[in-house]
Amino acid sequence: MKNTLGIEQKFAYAKEKYEAIGVDVDNALKQLKGISLSLHCWQTDDVTGFENSNAQLSGGIQATGNYPGKARSIDEVRQDIEKVATFLPGNHRLSLHAIYGDFGGKKVDRDQIEPEHFQSWIDWAKANNLKLDFNSTSFSHPKSGDQTLSHRDKTIRDFWIEHTIRSRRIADEMGKQLGSKACHNLWVHDGQKDMTVDRFLYRSYLKDSLDQIFAYKFENVKDSVECKLFGTGLESFTAGSHEFYMGYAVQNQIMATLDLGHFHPTEEIYDKISSLLLYTPELLLHVSRPVRWDSDHVVVLNESVIMLAQEIVRANALNRVNVGLDYFDASINRIGAYVIGARATQKAFLQALLEPINMLRKYEANGQYFERLALLEEAKALPWGDVYDYFCYINHVPVGIEFISEINEYEKQVTSRRI
Incomplete structure (x- = not known):
């Protein structure tokens, strides 16, 4: 020390x-301590999860690097998260993807997941003074392909609709047991690689799928939908664009998720904060660092993150913005990456509060x-x-x-x- x-x-x-x-510096520190970052579990194991030991990333997801020591089991993920928490002032949350269930070595397809597969996570979170958030997982699955909720095949859409409803039910159980509403983030990679003719058709299917998903109401969930500019291998068309999800979030009074890497490289998202907050109840952020594309580099204290924090504080919106981290760097020490990014985000908010x-x-x-x-x-x-x-x-x-x-x-x- x-x-x-x-x-x-x-x-x-x-x-x-x-x-x-x-x-008022004392008040700034009090407010900073009240900002709970939602740490992303996938930094520990390069977005592998625990469905099977031979998982191959797909759907535009890619973790680069082969630094030794990644977590190989739920116990190791939890061990790493517990260690990370010792370096971060304040009380924080953990965001889980659906592929991180405690499946006990059994094959459980995504349209069959239940709260019981995440009960050990809830118990662990309670023991470690953490709250939980959740994400449905559309990528890295035989039925992913280029489309999921926007697929032409109704049986494929129905599979992913069921998966997402079940994911929201799991989030609801997390929120209920832990006494804090869980953010459920819905992101699908749906798109096409080259010139796309039936854009309206795919987006109509996506909207219909979302309508079916959100027809189910859960008291302990904060729902959010996440846009993207484009995906790797799906560069020409993204069904869930910013305009699509912004309209859907406003119309249905749910959250929009703004990810720093999901917009044009010259586009800053801080200016979207005050506009969206006039029309939606809350927002969810994925703080990341794009390098020429959505490459999910470790967050650093750069101008983009500082301006983001400033806009939230200037709008008096700390109680309406949920702050999550989203990067997965496999090229450096993963625990170090966690701590650098989380502390950089805290520093940005401190500067804004000061x-x-x-x-x-x-x-x-x-x-x-x-x-x-x-x-x-x-x-x-x-x-x-x-x-x-x-x-x-x-x-x-x-x-x-x-x-x-x-x-x-x-x-x-x-x-x-x-x-």
Whole structure:
């Protein structure tokens, strides 16, 4: 642990600097602690899951790299998540895909999954002070192909409709037992590789499938639908585009999921926040980092993530936005990737919470645009890093780069022995 006196002294200085421009640092830290990130279980095992040991990714899903030590069982996934939690200040959630069920070595097809296959996850989450979220899984299955819920074949559509209804039922049981509504995210890869003529037909099928799925009401679920620009091998047409799901979410008053990697490379999603919140009850975010395409790189503290957090805080929407992580990097230490991305996301929200928003709003209302821009620029250099160090310190997690040596030791003692 760093010198605690130094941490406290730096925090006191930082607090003084922020208070001089009207920022309540203690309140910012209180709000930050209330932001529960939904950690994504698939970072631990490269989106393999536990349906069978020879799973092959498909549907545009690809984890690149072969860094040793990935989780090979439910116990190892849980072991890794528990370790990650020791590096993150605050209380967080875990997002599961349907392929991560506790199937006991039995073959359970996706239209047959039940809450019982996830009861051990619920019990584990309760024991570890975690809440759970859930995702139906349309990819990596013999019936996936290029389309699922938008397929021309009704029997294929019916299979995936049943799977998704059952997934929502599982999410409902998670929310009920854990006392916190579970976000259920629906994303399907449906599309076509080349010039597509019957776009309206496929989207009509997708809408009809969604209507059947959401005809079932569950009290403990927050439903969300996730768009995408395109998928690998499905570059020319995506049935579930942003416009499609935005319209569906607004019409049916459910959440839209905004993934940082699911839009054009030059398009930022922060500006969509205030628009969608005027028409939908809540939003779900998948914080990721695209590199030229939806490559799901580890989240870093870049401008996209900072602007995203700023827009949420400026809109007073922390209680209406659910924040999930979504990346799967198999080229570096997976635990390290988890921690880097989660802490980067927290840092972005801390910076947003430390903005001198009252003074900025005053300048804007008065048409003082020079002063507004000057203050925005000066705020970038304020000692927010010392505030984050203090946040880690008072929450009893490693400060600064201390987590690096601890993760290296975990690798030495645990993950390097997974052969």
